[in-house]
Amino acid sequence: xxxxxxxxxxxxxxxxxxxxxxxxxxxxxxxxxxxxxxxxxxxxxxxxxxxxxxxxxxxxxxxxxxxxxxxxxxxxxxxxxxxxxxxxxxxxxxxxxxxxxxxxxxxxxxxxxxx
Amino acid sequence: xxxxxxxxxxxxxxxxxxxxxxxxxxxxxxxxxxxxxxxxxxxxxxxxxxxxxxxxxxxxxxxxxxxxxxxxxxxxxxxxxxxxxxxxxxxxxxxxxxxxxxxxxxxxxxxxx
Numbered sequence: 001x002x003x004x005x006x007x008x009x010x011x012x013x014x015x016x017x018x019x020x021x022x023x024x025x026x027x028x029x030x031x032x033x034x035x036x037x038x039x040x041x042x043x044x045x046x047x048x049x050x051x052x053x054x055x056x057x058x059x060x061x062x063x064x065x066x067x068x069x070x071x072x073x074x075x076x077x078x079x080x081x082x083x084x085x086x087x088x089x090x091x092x093x094x095x096x097x098x099x100x101x102x103x104x105x106x107x108x109x110x111x112x113x114x115x
Numbered sequence: 116x117x118x119x120x121x122x123x124x125x126x127x128x129x130x131x132x133x134x135x136x137x138x139x140x141x142x143x144x145x146x147x148x149x150x151x152x153x154x155x156x157x158x159x160x161x162x163x164x165x166x167x168x169x170x171x172x173x174x175x176x177x178x179x180x181x182x183x184x185x186x187x188x189x190x191x192x193x194x195x196x197x198x199x200x201x202x203x204x205x206x207x208x209x210x211x212x213x214x215x216x217x218x219x220x221x222x223x224x225x226x227x228x
Contacts, residue, residue: 049214091156095159107158
């Protein structure tokens with residue numbers, strides 16, 4: 001149980017284009033999902049909290065117009081990196097939180113490379 | 116503001132050499148303390164949740180314990196496949212708003228033959 005998927009696992013895009021990453025909770029409903037970014041050999045950096053049916057809450061320093069988050073259903077949240085630049089290249093990981101226990105279950109991550 | 120400090124940053128063990136990882140925390144009302152394992156290039160894998168001081172949980176060679184100030188992840192007779200980064204996180208009543216977790220920077224464990 002508690003499986004979270006992410007798609008795609010790897011993506012390469014050109015500078016200036018947009019990329020969408022999907023995060024799905026496969027066997028439970030998640031009113032709250034989270035998006036993280038991780039640089040090599042560093043810990044997770046929370047980017048935003050995604051609540052089903054409402055606007056995402058972004059952490060300080062994260063541009064909400066650049067990183068668009070949509071949480072349209074209890075099992076799906078998407079992160080769109082708009083007008084991507086090489087500095088956006090990173091490992092993006094989502095998590096889905098269970099309502100009863102607050103446990104977060106993570107997806108396998110998406111490696112984004114912007115050329 | 117909730118804070119989590121993990122030590123050591125890195126740990127090298129011989130196969131079969133038991134040890135413990137430490138997670139010290141300060142939190143305004145603990146709702147839960149979580150342990151995760153992360154392999155390179157993958158998302159963290161959930162291991163344990165601890166809710167109150169004195170609680171212990173076990174899974175194979177791993178045992179997590181909790182006090183009011185810290186948690187330990189004990190690894191008994193580790194094997195090379197236990198090599199990974201172990202992350203600790205807390206969920207506090209006032210954790211910056213919402214239900215987000217505060218993560219430590221992790222302990223990178225390497226178990227050698």
